[in-house]
Amino acid sequence: MKFANSYLLLVRLLTMSLCSSALSAQLLKGKKVLVTGGGRGIGRAIALICHDEGANVIVTSRTQSELEETVNLANKTEKQKRLKQSAMAATLLSRRDGRSTSKVTGKVTSVGARRTGAATTARMGRSSVSKLVDAVKTGSSSMKNDLDSCDSNHMTYHVCDVTNESQIESMIQEIVDGEGGDIDILINNAGGAQSPKGPVGTLESQALENLLKLNVVGPQMVTSALCKHVPSWKIDQTTESPEQKVILNISSKAGKVGLLNYSFYVATKFALEGLTSSWSKELEARNIRVHSLSPGMVNTQSFPKPPDKKGVREVTSIRDCLLLALTGNILVHDSENDTTERATVVEDMMKYTGHYIHVDEYDQVVNEKGVEMAHLAWKKIDEDQFRV
Numbered sequence: 551m552k553f554a555n556s557y558l559l560l561v562r563l564l565t566m567s568l569c570s571s572a573l574s575a576q577l578l579k580g581k582k583v584l585v586t587g588g589g590r591g592i593g594r595a596i597a598l599i600c601h602d603e604g605a606n607v608i609v610t611s612r613t614q615s616e617l618e619e620t621v622n623l624a625n626k627t628e629k630q631k632r633l634k635q636s637a638m639a640a641t642l643l644s645r646r647d648g649r650s651t652s653k654v655t656g657k658v659t660s661v662g663a664r665r666t667g668a669a670t671t672a673r674m675g676r677s678s679v680s681k682l683v684d685a686v687k688t689g690s691s692s693m694k695n696d697l698d699s700c701d702s703n704h705m706t707y708h709v710c711d712v713t714n715e716s717q718i719e720s721m722i723q724e725i726v727d728g729e730g731g732d733i734d735i736l737i738n739n740a741g742g743a744q745s746p747k748g749p750v751g752t753l754e755s756q757a758l759e760n761l762l763k764l765n766v767v768g769p770q771m772v773t774s775a776l777c778k779h780v781p782s783w784k785i786d787q788t789t790e791s792p793e794q795k796v797i798l799n800i801s802s803k804a805g806k807v808g809l810l811n812y813s814f815y816v817a818t819k820f821a822l823e824g825l826t827s828s829w830s831k832e833l834e835a836r837n838i839r840v841h842s843l844s845p846g847m848v849n850t851q852s853f854p855k856p857p858d859k860k861g862v863r864e865v866t867s868i869r870d871c872l873l874l875a876l877t878g879n880i881l882v883h884d885s886e887n888d889t890t891e892r893a894t895v896v897e898d899m900m901k902y903t904g905h906y907i908h909v910d911e912y913d914q915v916v917n918e919k920g921v922e923m924a925h926l927a928w929k930k931i932d933e934d935q936f937r938v
Contacts (some may be wrong), residue, residue: 575881575890575892576604577604577873577876577879577880577881577892578605578735578873578876578877579605580604580605581605581606581734581735582606582607582608583597583600583605583606583607583735583736584607584608584610584733584735584736584737584772584776585597585607585608585609585737586611586710586712586739586769586772587610587712587739587741588607588609588610588611588620588707589611589613589616589617589619590611590620590850592739592800592845592848592868593737593739593800594609594616594623594865595865595866596737596872597609597624597705598620598623599868599869600737600876601624601703603873604703605703605735606704606705607704607705608705608706608725609621609705609707610709610710610712610740611740612709612710617707617708618707620705620707621706621707624705708721712740712768712771713764713767713768713771715771718771718772718775719779722772722775722779725780726779726780726781731780731781732780732781732782733795734793734796735796735797735798735876736772736773736795736798738768738769738772738797738800739800740764741764741765741800741818742761742764743815745757747812748811749810749811749813750813753814761815761818762817762818765818765819765821766818766821766822769799769822770825773829777833783795785832785833785836792837793837794837794838794899794900795836795838795839796838796839796840796899797826797829797833797838797839797840797841798841798842798843798875799822799825799826799840799841800842800844800845801819801822801823801826801842801843801844801906802815802819803844803846804819804820805820805844822842823906823931824931826840826842826906826931827931827932830931831904834900837900839900839902839903840903841902841903841904842906842931843868843871843875843906843907843908843909844907845863845868846861846863846868846909846910847861847863847910848862848863848865848868849862849863849864849865850865861910867909871907871913874896875907877899878896878897878898878899879894880892880893880895880924881893882921893921895921895922896925902925904931904932905929905930906928906931907928907929908927911927914927915927
């Protein structure tokens with residue numbers, strides 16, 4: 551029994567080591583992110599990507615059941631990650647000791663054997679395990695603190711209608727009072743499609759007013775509430791925030807070009823681009839940068855696409871472009887060595903405040919010129935100054 555307890559402690563410590571290594575690559579570790587419209591579709595994908603990258607995520611939408619499903623998916627992914635790390639730890643120790651762990655850990659060994667490659671074993675090596683053994687003997691408190699940090703990020707939700715100003719104000723005040731106060735990143739994703747569609751002369755003006763309230767007034771009210779109530783965002787402060795903040799408005803190609811029978815939707819996205827550019831000028835002195843991101847032709851519940859339609863992408867495929875927009879970095883996976891490294895694409899993202907990026911164009915630049923040139927996908931929202 552004593553041996554089993556010691557072995558399990560070693561597994562726990564090695565799991566912590568693997569966890570710490572993974573955390574070091576997380577691009578949003580320790581950040582707090584608010585995602586509107588996070589109950590499904592692109593908003594849910596964004597929330598899960600941010601959570602996977604170490605952020606504490608707050609999701610909001612009108613439907614509680616969808617929000618609960620998003621949070622449950624985040625928790626499920628986190629548990630799977632921890633199980634995989636524990637399995638890897640058990641396998642590495644068994645290989646190091648030259649004996650099977652089946653007598654102590656049962657099924658963990660077989661799971662680890664399936665999921666752990668030789669590259670991981672070589673990377674950890676005998677010296678890494680020896681350090682863990684030493685940590686056990688000395689009772690290293692730093693090891694315990696690192697292990698605790700593995701579970702530091704979480705996801706919570708607030709039921710809120712972003713077209714209802716009083717609900718928005720209450721939500722932001724609850725976050726300020728009860729969830730640590732600050733927010734590092736706001737992602738204005740909540741929005742809707744045009745229904746019905748059709749040419750001018752066939753549509754009711756009330757439909758345009760409703761869509762403007764959801765796609766334009768909603769993001770404005772959420773952003774305004776942050777600037778009024780969150781201390782580091784307050785517009786009346788005279789000094790810039792020590793930590794750079796980010797507003798990312800989820801837009802569309804429809805914010806750049808007119809589309810047949812979609813004039814209402816197009817109008818709202820053009821307006822959102824205008825807000826993005828104007829806010830970038832108003833908030834730059836506060837060290838808050840503002841961008842828009844167009845996810846491309848994503849297959850979602852609000853915008854279902856035919857299965858054979860060319861150019862349709864899954865929501866998870868926006869990951870690299872999203873991380874570039876939020877951090878200036880992306881994660882590059884080396885499949886040969888089974889490692890993931892941070893690649894810095896833009897050193898100072900404030901240079902791109904007031905810019906937009908389209909995921910399709912990002913992919914094209916990376917494919918043609920390489921990831922180090924991904925910054926070329928950023929474009930100014932403002933057109934060049936007119937000169938006679």
